[in-house]
Amino acid sequence: xxxxxxxxxxxxxxxxxxxxxxxxxxxNKDSIKQKEVDTLSIKEPKRLKFGCGFxxxxxxxxxxxxxxxxxxxxxxxxxxxxxxxxxYAAIKNLxxxxxxxxxxxxxxxxxxxxxxxxxxAELRVSTKTxxxxxxxxxxxxALFVGAGYNIxxxxxxxxxxxxxxxxxxxxxxxxxxxxxxxxF
Numbered sequence: 177x178x179x180x181x182x183x184x185x186x187x188x189x190x191x192x193x194x195x196x197x198x199x200x201x202x203x204n205k206d207s208i209k210q211k212e213v214d215t216l217s218i219k220e221p222k223r224l225k226f227g228c229g230f231x232x233x234x235x236x237x238x239x240x241x242x243x244x245x246x247x248x249x250x251x252x253x254x255x256x257x258x259x260x261x262x263x264y265a266a267i268k269n270l271x272x273x274x275x276x277x278x279x280x281x282x283x284x285x286x287x288x289x290x291x292x293x294x295x296x297a298e299l300r301v302s303t304k305t306x307x308x309x310x311x312x313x314x315x316x317x318a319l320f321v322g323a324g325y326n327i328x329x330x331x332x333x334x335x336x337x338x339x340x341x342x343x344x345x346x347x348x349x350x351x352x353x354x355x356x357x358x359x360f
Contacts, residue, residue, distance in 0.1 A: 261279055317340055
């Protein structure tokens with residue numbers, strides 16, 4: 177009898193525990209409310225960007241250049257691309273030069289605000305010398321390294337240096353060319 181009483185009390189105690197657990201528990205099925213949360217639409221930046229660079233320099237003369245380009249963002253920090261370019265350079269009362277050609281470029285952004293550039297350009301040059309009224313046409317190469325400050329996601333200003341610059345032979349009036357690049 178003592179054994180039956182102990183078994184009865186054990187069963188009663190276990191039953192009360194189970195009922196009490198479901199009645200007083202904070203995590204039973206009825207107390208969990210399911211919420212549907214809208215997923216945020218995060219716009220991923222475009223990998224392919226159209227840009228247009230232009231340069232203006234008055235060191236040793238006038239140098240104006242325009243270079244539309246197309247770049248492909250390989251990763252968050254690097255991009256490659258190419259474009260066409262044209263420029264006008266003049267040394268007052270000495271010569272006028274018109275160039276057109278193509279370029280390939282690579283960009284690396286160590287931070288969000290700074291972009292470094294490596295660019296190779298091959299240009300067709302047409303020079304008119306005013307002193308003896310002669311015209312000369314030839315091909316010229318330029319290898320630029322540069323850096324720019326990203327004012328916004330679409331506008332950068334900076335300068336690039338022509339490693340192949342030779343005074344008196346290069347189409348550019350200076351080895352350093354400031355630039356502004358706008359992407360769309």
